[in-house]
Amino acid sequence: MKRPLKLLFVLLLSTISYAQNMGLYKELDSQILKEKHYDQLKEFRLDSLKFTLLDLRTKGKEWDRYLLYEEIANEYSTYVFDSAMHYYRKAIDLAYRMNHPRAIAQCQSRFGHLLVSVGYYKEAIDTLNKVNILKLQKEDLQDHFSYKVRAYYDLADYVNDGYYSPVYRVQAEAYVDSVLKHQVPNTVQPLITKGLRFLARWQPDSAAHYYAKAGKMPITLHEQAVIHSCLGYIDITENKIISGKEHLIRSAIVDIKTSTKEAMSLMVLARFLFEQGEVDRAYKYILKAKDDAAFFGSMQRKLQVAEIFPAIEGAKLLLEERKKEKAVRYIWVVSALVLVVFVFLLLVYRQLFNLRKIWMIIKQNNHELKLLNNQLNEANKIKERYIGHFFNTGSLFIHKLHDISVALNKVLVANNPQKLKTVLRNINPKKERDQLFHDFDEVFLKLFPTFINEVDNLVEPDRKYVLKPGQLLNTELRILALIRLGVEDNETMSQALGVSINTIYTYKTKAKNKSALSTDEFFKRLKGVKSV
Template identity: 35%
Template structure:
């Protein structure tokens, strides 16, 4: 007995590995959701024409190579025919059959037995893919294969195994099918001995045989090893997943089978494979699950592929389920139609009720609007009164501030004036008693300076006003262009222009009173006012109001 690591027999180790792979495969399938895969499939179906164009560009390139002078010899032509056949064999039956025949003819001209055998096997593959079992048997029968290289023998045995398995699935009866499966098993045994130990072909054939035998664990082991291989081609992935799904179909696990078939269908589209059953079987499972929309999408794709490839048996298979899906779609449409009629009646009744309610509501709204209009008018009047009261209160408060400030100001000025007069009186009385007339004249001449008193009076006024209206000069200048704004001299608080409108801001609008306070003529004051307003950037009739809008502290 052969012993592996940990001292366990190799057979037991293989069984443990098989169980682990089986668990990983099932867990992976359960972790996935069908909806994202089906959404990916829909998106990939939209991209199918682009994948087909890529395939056709490859084919056109091979055909161009065939026209080159160096490729006219039989060996070179045979190589290109073989590559063209590989490109067509899962893409288009007629073209694949054409190049398989050219392979056979070229091999016969070369009298190369190995190439003749290869060509017959490929021709048999093409006929088998088209469902032409009798013609496939004629192509593959009576071949003496033992003298051929291992690669040709392995290809032949694989083809014969597929032939008997497909024939058993086609007959699908209790008598013939088991006989064909046993024959297929024999050929798989022969083929697997010739393929490398861990090759895709060997693992696939072993997994296929396990499926036919109903050995779920072994099948999952082999296909699990394939699916988790790196650098797996799209066609290999599609072939593996679509074959493995048979296990889940038999075990009544449609969700897992749908996930595998969706992956297979996506891979088939990406590899431009038209000879495929993935979309057809997927359509069947989706139909049984009740997903008629996606089932219809898949069956239409399967029809398009079958027609394009010209696979006879696939057309028959598709035609068997297409009427059922279309009938289900029609039934769904009828149900929707009945539902729409029911909804239409309900909506009509609701609409009538809404119309009646709308009439009632409209009348009520009309009454409410009339009442609201009365309320709004009263509110507007109240608002207007409140605004006028607020404006009046603001003016009163403004006037009170001005009065308070200037009452204090004048009391201070008068107190200072009376002190000065009192000192002057005492000095004059002293001089009069002493009869010093020259000194009296000197005191009167030097101590009483009316110009200086006026300037002092205006300076006190400027200080008091700017204390009350600190932003007056800034806001006054904002009414003019920069070049027309007031520019004060050094140590000058205000000039005549500013004082005129400062008095206006304090509520003195009469030009005669302003002239009396500033000791100018009325004409001079009016000239000042007119000149200043003409320079302003606001209309003359609005200028005084803008001055009155300047706020106190």
């Protein structure tokens, strides 16, 4: 009885873990879609720091400028390699100009760490060896030795031979002791370093113990990603598939949230999924890892991705080919069925042909109806805007007439000719017409905000419309606006705009002559300008 219960318990745990992984996949895919948002936040932080840097060019601000250089370099260190190197070099140069030994040592140490992360092992070790460790503070000293640990372990893995690699591992072990000797209490780096030592020795249980312990401390998001990545690698190598995937996914999610482009988690996850036969998901993630490597600009990352990418891409192509072959088999089966059915289709061909003709007519009518619908909607929108606006304008005009009428009555009653002249001077038809045109222009441009740009796109580049200060539209553009609204009669336009029919004709011809398009094509495109 105990054995079936135990088996049921194991199956239940597996089901729960699988469901958790699927949930994490969804979260990872969701975060990938938000990648641009996180990158924009990163760019905003960097732009803010660079903007602050511009204010610190005056003499006496060197130390503040140095700190900003280093902060910008740190931001770029997992984002864009070239930019990180550029700002680290600026920080180091400034530290030398200030003759500040601690700043020189600190910045060279962190620059060495950057070089390690991109696989410039010789340059990294040379840079780290130049650091005057006597000038480093305790926490910087701990981090400095941890950079050397990683440099020699990574170099050993890179060389991967029986002669040099053991020597590099011995050197790395010695620097592990240095990290522990100079460790700062309540910091996570000593635990991560111990985990790395046991990982290099391939003592996975001990390594996992220290990484898990580090994960329970107050740590940064980037440190979370590193710990999850290492635990994922250990679990997958130890054939703990579900937990390994979970750690790698969590690491990749954190990398996306922090805009970390030099990360390995997504690439390792893609490789593992490929080995597990999840080709579609592996292909999606390796493409993302490939884009990240190209964005970061590290040749090492590009080579690491290039090592696995062709295999995954080949498997993806093979999978697609098999899908095509399967589809072809289905097509043959369906074709055979079609041939059988074809005999019956001949009997009803005439009816179907007639139905098809009717269907085509209905489809055409539906298409025309849809176009008419769109035009009606646009016309309704235009009518609503203009009727509402000009109803309001008419009301104001009636109020003005009423005021003038009252004023004239008062003048007549008072028999005051001088007052009559004053009233008549206040009546300004030109001003009223200009206001009418301005109101028309304002409402039209709210309906068609891109109208002027669209018209400029129809004319020659050197003949674009230039408006005077305060103008929304000029007479020529107003005529084109009326044409867009469906008013094409010259007489109607002349009455609306208060100009002669010949003037309307002249302006239309002038507008058309500015364009290289034919007359029909010009006015067709003009009428196609979209409203909001």
